[in-house]
Amino acid sequence: MSNERYERILSCLPGGVCREIGRIAAENADFFSGLSEIRLRAGRYAAVTLAGRNLLLSHKVTEAELAMIFRRLSGDSLYRHKESLAEGYLTVLGYRIGVGGRAITEGGAVVGVGEVSSLCIRIPHDIKGAGRVGVEAFSALGRRRGVLVYSAPGVGKTTFLRDLAATLACGRDAMRVVLIDTRGELCEAEPHPMSQIDALSGYPMAVGIEIATRTLSPEVIICDEIGSYEEAEAALSVVGGGVPIIASAHAGDLAELLARQPIRLLHELSVFGAYVGIRRDDTGYHYTVDRWESCQ
Amino acid sequence: MLFRVGGSLLLVGLSLYGCYSFSLLEERRVRQTEGFLLLLRYIRTQIACFRATVGDIYTSFENRALTECGFLAALRRIGFSEAMNVSRARLYLDEEELRLLSAFGEEIGQGYAEDALALCDYTVSEMEKAMEKRRAEAPRRTRVAHSLVMTGGLVLVFLLL
Helix, strand or coil: CCHHHHHHHHCCCCHHHHHHHHHHHHHCCCHHHHEEEEEEECCEEEEEEECCEEEEEEEEECHHHHHHHHHHHCCCCHHHHHHHHHCCEEEECCEEEEEEEEEEEECCEEEEEEEEEEEEEECCCCCCCCCHHHHHHHHHCCCCCEEEEEECCCCCHHHHHHHHHHHHCCCCCCCCEEEEECCCCCCCCCCCCCCCEEEEECCCHHHHHHHHHHHCCCCEEEECCCCCHHHHHHHHHHHHCCCCEEEEEECCCHHHHHHCHHHHHHHHCCCEEEEEEEEEECCEEEEEEEEHHHHC | CHHHHHHHHHHHHHHHHHHHHHHHHHHHHHHHHHHHHHHHHHHHHHHHHHCCCHHHHHHHCCCHHHHHCCHHHHHHHHCHHHHHHHCHHHCCCCHHHHHHHHHHHHHCCCCCHHHHHHHHHHHHHHHHHHHHHHHHHHHHHHHHHHHHHHHHHHHHHHHHC
16 A cells, blocks of 8 residues: 555545544554555444454544545546546545445436445555466466456455556566556556556446557456456457456355356356455455366 | 935836836736636646646646746645635736636536536636736726826926925
8 A cells, every 4th residue: 555645545534534543553553454444424433444344433524524525535626537426436546435425317327426425435455466376377377368356345356456467567477468447446556667567547448458459469458347248248359359358356256256147158258267266354365266167 | 406306306216116016017917817817728628638637737737927926836735716815915816807716716626527617618708808808908007007107206396396
């Protein structure tokens, strides 16, 4: 986690919340590595998720404070976040901030969020070696077929992919990696100077994949949270062009993952050569790797 | 007699300095209005083309007139409307222009791009009208001010002599 980015996010929060976070951090040496979320709800006490546990802080967030935090987080530039707000989040300095409130719709489509009532600030972590299992699985496939990473939300898929991308794009066997960073949280804040990563940030996945293959000649494409038919079709088109794709998807286990229709389609066309499951408990991260052949 | 001549020369000098100061004030006024117009157009372009945040826009904009009056430094530190309040004493704009710019500062960034661009367009067009009016009136205002100051100075010189 970059301290500068973290401090800039904290500077948007009310003093009471910052003081409380500082107090808990002083009491808990592993606070920053275990902190995964800060939740702010209008008229209710702020909360943090620390090592999977939800802790209430003693600061009650008022409606005016929440409005001020929202303004500050958006950089007083709401226009910059129109598309992401329509999908219920803001991305600020690589932090994804979930926004709860009342949907503003036009012709049945959500175009924004009004009466913001809660904010969920997800704290990303840069954990060196988090993607090692993925690199091994990808190398075992001769770096010719893709890998799909899955877990429940908030377990660490993005951290895994970020580290995997950094590992693949550096070193003696460095590959030309293109990141399709739809939600603006996959790119490293300070990429290694020798890194061979090109990032397409903020692009819808299908568009990003098409542009990447047409203009950036990648050796591997990495993208976060694949799930719709449109995204599955885009992944198919790139695999047809000889570029493997590494992606993530939400699922509690492999059966749940393969029960999702777009993923099933990709599985049947053997787009992914291996599936990596991530689970986290008090003892740390646990990975399961299933080869495509064993999932038939 | 020597004192009278010296006093007369001092009065003439002061009158000339008064005329010069007024010209300088008019020039500053025009340059500040031009500076704000350039800033507004820059904000519009940066939003229309790059969806840049207002913070990034303010940081990357440069203008001498707005720097000299302290507005740009305050803008980068505390935002548009607060910067207007802080540097108000050093802004040589009309009340109507100050009100227009303060309203702009309050609203910019609080809506989506189409709202921000409409706000920029409206404020630019109003500021352009003010600028045209100022340019048209400036020579006449300067002439009148110079005449008054010089006449006043010469009257005092005659009285003194």
